[in-house]
Amino acid sequence: MLKSNPLARLTKILSLSGAVLTSVMFSSAAMAITEQDKAVLEQLKQSSLKSDLSYQLIESLTTEVGNRLMGTEGDKRSIDWAVKKMKALGFDKVWTEEVKGTYWQRGHAHAEIVSPYPHHVVVLALGGSVSTPKGGLEAEVVHFETLADLKAAPDNSLDGKIAFVSYRMTKHIDGKGYGPAVGTRVTGASVAAQKGASALVMRSVGTDNNRTAHTGVMRYQEGIKKIPAVALSNPDADLLVNQLKRQHPVTFKLSVDTITHHDQSAVSANVIGEITGSELPDEIVAIGAHLDSWDVGTGALDDGLGIGMTMAAAAQIAQLEQRPKRTIRVILFAAEEVGLLGAKEYLVKRNDDVSNHVLGAEWDFGMGPIYKMTPGVGADALNSIREFAQVIAPLGVALSPRNDGVAQSDMSLLTKAGMPSVNFAPDGTDYFDYHHTENDTLDKVNPDDLKINTTIYTLFAYYAAQAPVDFRK
Template identity: 70%
Template sequence: MKNKIIACILACLSLATSIVVAKELTKDEQKVLMQLKQQSMQSDLSYQIIESLTTEVGNRLMGTAGDEKSIIWAVDKMKALGFDKVWTEEVTSTQWLRGEAKAQIIAPYPHDMVAIALGGSVGTGEQGIQADVAHFNTLADLKAAKPGSITGKIAFVSYRMERHIDGHGYGKAVGTRVQGASIAAEKGAIALIMRSVGTDDNRTAHTGVMRYSEGINKIPAAALSNPDADLLVNVLKRGKPVSVFLKLTSEIREDVVIKSANVIGEITGSEKPEEIVAIGAHLDSWDVGTGALDDGLGIGMVMAAAHHIGQLPTAPKRTIRVILFAAEEVGLLGAKEYVKVHDKNMSNHVIGAEWDFGLGRIYKMKSGVGAQSLNAMREFAQYIAPLGVALAPENNARAQSDMGALSDKGMPSVSFSPDGTQYFDYHHTENDTLDKVNPDDLKQNTAVYTMFAYFAAMADVDFRQ
């Protein structure tokens, strides 16, 4: 009896071990995966795509000529790269015009400052405005101010973003950009100026979208370069009243409808074409720089990944869908429209990932899948470990940026973490240009996304389970 029990235990252990080590890919499929890895590490296709986008199109804010050109460019590029299907899905919004920005310290020590309008800000009028500055170290300090305590003044928030490899300092700094104008208006301010949400020391200001709260007076909002924010803080330290002049010619045209589009391309699956592995980036950028990093990097990587897989002699089992989202910068409008249009077949999206952060090598992968499919993700992690990518212990990933809207609808997701230490030196500035792209790091990142898309398209697993 004892021997039978021992034999039973050993059999169970053997079965458990076999389950753990079972591979989702066959040896032949593993060989193809390694070939794709080698090809991606040797190819400069993703760099060529970014170079093409930044040279032939440039910046591409929704509603601009650059945005319109980028849609045509993306469709043509996907077709040239051999995508089986390519189409667009319209996205609409109201129009915002940036205009020009001018900021000066008038007294007690006159200085010109480098400033930029925040996306969506109203203007000051052609004459500009001049007023004393009310200084706040943080957004929390501004929130704590009594209503009416800064009536007639220009609110200035000087909080400086912290630099981190994963970019988490952005969350602590961006609140002022998004909410600050309405909060300042509630306290009586006639304008908001803030330190740019960036980690650099260049005399270059960072733009980015802001939001007005319903029922609150809309006041102009601008960001100062880090050196100019430092300068203003130093002037304020003298303890004298500080007067600033601000002129923004930005304009909201709520009666003008502008159009953009999500651009979507597919490598059709050979066995389960209705099942979709989604990889994405956003096609738009701010109207400064050339959008090489935000999000040219992602565009180059996902388009190259699909192309490499599409050139295989046998198509992958599942369909690989590349989604280039419209209007991410002005409120994830393309993502919202995509979810709306594809609501009835969201269950067909078996897994997805996006790139919209960082410029260095991927060092970590976090999964967001069902418990039963964790072993599949552990298997994939073994394939990318030699590239320096570790598997995070958490299994709660939400896809980056636009793709997060699909995660919220139940799509299993993966989030890849690249080195973002330098990313916010250039984010939303004129310095977002091609020379910041490191070709060797880009090859590693492209290899990871290529391998992910192929593995997900071939693995016989339900990532929701």
């Protein structure tokens, strides 16, 4: 867990001499970063570390747009916002590509423990959940500690009851506790329905102790009855567990009112901007984030951070007197939260051909400083990556010994389609305290950590656009 003072760390970084970039010793045959490029990288580092642009972009997005679930007015405003910002920042080309999906509206969700000890509790409907019957439903709760325990229950053993899964996510710097917890959110409703349950209540996929619930997408299995599914705040999940421990039947009342427009498509768009390469304009270095967010909070962390960082990185490079050799493309993907729809459409429009995408990276996790870089490139390209790793080492980034890096979220699909990728790992210890909640707001953004991370993406984009390397080899 990284707990260093970010302001002191930033000051130390700024005080480092440009000689750090030139101190790395490589044979001339192996060098991919020229002395001239090292000078430009140092210039970019100094200017980016002093710039507030990425923070200003996030502030603008969260203030002027706010949350932006696919198909909502906020989503439409965000597309217009991104296009205008990219043009104002000096991108050479800016365009949108339409993305369609199912239009779902949250409505409301209310819940209470009726007996033996009455309490109102905090819930959020999971994304895509159906409604309860009119007037809600009231039923006895059956407790399962894990999704595996729920799966092990006999079919139809929960007839007329509410399934409750209490598994609690654990905190880790790399967010590895998310995987074991998120399965209940994604598939739990259909598992519970197969057992005969009338509804699924699950402990939120989050690491906080706030009385706020965490939403997120869920999926219904074809051929199984659709039942309402909600996430319960961590303190209220503890309360429910404590009541169940007393060995008395616990009755729970749930009212969920959502709307899914099966006859109406939600229309969104990927927003794409480019800084055109000076020598190899058809070769693309892709950096990006997702533009949508859940309809709670203002989407400052998820994924306002990535939006601000990648747009600011390209904007910094656009200010150089000489454009880099390759094109730098910033992709703000639509509808990531509801199933990577923007990324899927991006590949469809290119017939799954990303052979002109030479290297890519996305930001969609964490809120602290980047501490590790994991490449996913050809064996011959590793020497060049190691050279670049020395450039960003003073910024606190270690090079992973592995070479199996996959770009995050949307761009993971591009990685699978053949794009060489780099994964930058930030401190995500506290990220899931706020993830998919009303608390995903601007005040959680640390401006000093943001400057460092934006600088790393800026240096990466310029390096990848200049390096005389085939990252596939």
